[in-house]
Amino acid sequence: MRTKAYASIFRMNWKLELQYRGAVLGGIICQLVFGLILVSLYRALYAGRPQVMPIETVSTYVWLQQAFFRMVLSSDSDLAGKIRTGDIAYDLVRPLSLYGYYYARILAQKSMGSLLRAVPMLVFALCLPRGWGIMAPVSPAAFACFLLGLMIGLCCVSALENITMGITMRTLDPKGIQAMLNLLMMILSGNVLPLTLYPDAWQKVITALPYAQLLDAPIRLYTGTRQVAEAPGALLLQAAWTVVLTGVGIALWKSNQRRLVIQGG
Numbered sequence: 301m302r303t304k305a306y307a308s309i310f311r312m313n314w315k316l317e318l319q320y321r322g323a324v325l326g327g328i329i330c331q332l333v334f335g336l337i338l339v340s341l342y343r344a345l346y347a348g349r350p351q352v353m354p355i356e357t358v359s360t361y362v363w364l365q366q367a368f369f370r371m372v373l374s375s376d377s378d379l380a381g382k383i384r385t386g387d388i389a390y391d392l393v394r395p396l397s398l399y400g401y402y403y404a405r406i407l408a409q410k411s412m413g414s415l416l417r418a419v420p421m422l423v424f425a426l427c428l429p430r431g432w433g434i435m436a437p438v439s440p441a442a443f444a445c446f447l448l449g450l451m452i453g454l455c456c457v458s459a460l461e462n463i464t465m466g467i468t469m470r471t472l473d474p475k476g477i478q479a480m481l482n483l484l485m486m487i488l489s490g491n492v493l494p495l496t497l498y499p500d501a502w503q504k505v506i507t508a509l510p511y512a513q514l515l516d517a518p519i520r521l522y523t524g525t526r527q528v529a530e531a532p533g534a535l536l537l538q539a540a541w542t543v544v545l546t547g548v549g550i551a552l553w554k555s556n557q558r559r560l561v562i563q564g565g
Contacts, residue, residue, distance in 0.1 A: 306404045313408035324416045335366040357523045361494045363425040363434040364519045370413040372485045399553040407458045438524035445531040449518030452538040457514045459545035466552035490516040513538040
């Protein structure tokens with residue numbers, strides 16, 4: 301019964317995300333501009349000092365990061381507002397897990413928001429010349445692993461954001477924790493600088509962190525930086541972090557509900 305309720309919440313928020321067409325268009329234009337700027341910078345870098353990784357792989361990495369940027373961006377501002385005003389009390393009477401309710405909301409917002417932006421952006425990137433746009437996946441198997449990794453990464457980032465909201469329930473101010481989370485995710489997920497360009501010693505640490513499981517791990521499978529034979533280990537690490545972060549989030553939300561105080565009348 302509860303599974304149907306969570307599925308209904310997911311579908312409802314999917315449809316709600318479709319209403320913000322202006323925000324979607326603005327996001328597409330913004331990420332297209334950023335994508336072109338970043339690719340231009342990397343091409344200038346390669347012109348002065350060629351790197352080991354081909355520029356085609358780097359440009360593909362950049363476009364995939366920009367296309368799915370909505371995944372790593374904090375999304376549920378409505379929940380932050382409810383925490384600050386105390387309106388979250390209305391959600392406490394729902395016969396559902398509060399964590400599960402908001403997890404389904406965040407998952408729907410990030411998945412639909414990413415889909416609406418990614419499709420036109422990737423079509424645009426496919427039309428660009430070689431070295432400027434996105435290249436095809438190295439193999440059908442790599443593409444299948446990429447899609448699976450992308451779905452697991454979506455679940456992982458939703459669990460990570462629910463932890464952020466759990467911390468917000470204690471601090472009452474989402475700005476600090478969300479700003480820190482966004483900064484960490486943009487840097488350590490590869491959005492600012494592809495993780496494949498970091499020194500090998502750094503990559504051993506960075507790629508083991510949860511942030512790298514969001515987009516870097518699937519993109520490496522797409523571009524062939526990580527072979528299909530390595531996909532089971534990469535997907536297992538993604539799933540393990542998702543389970544750990546979900547467990548931490550559930551424990552945090554339960555703890556918050558035990559000590560929650562709602563003032564007003």
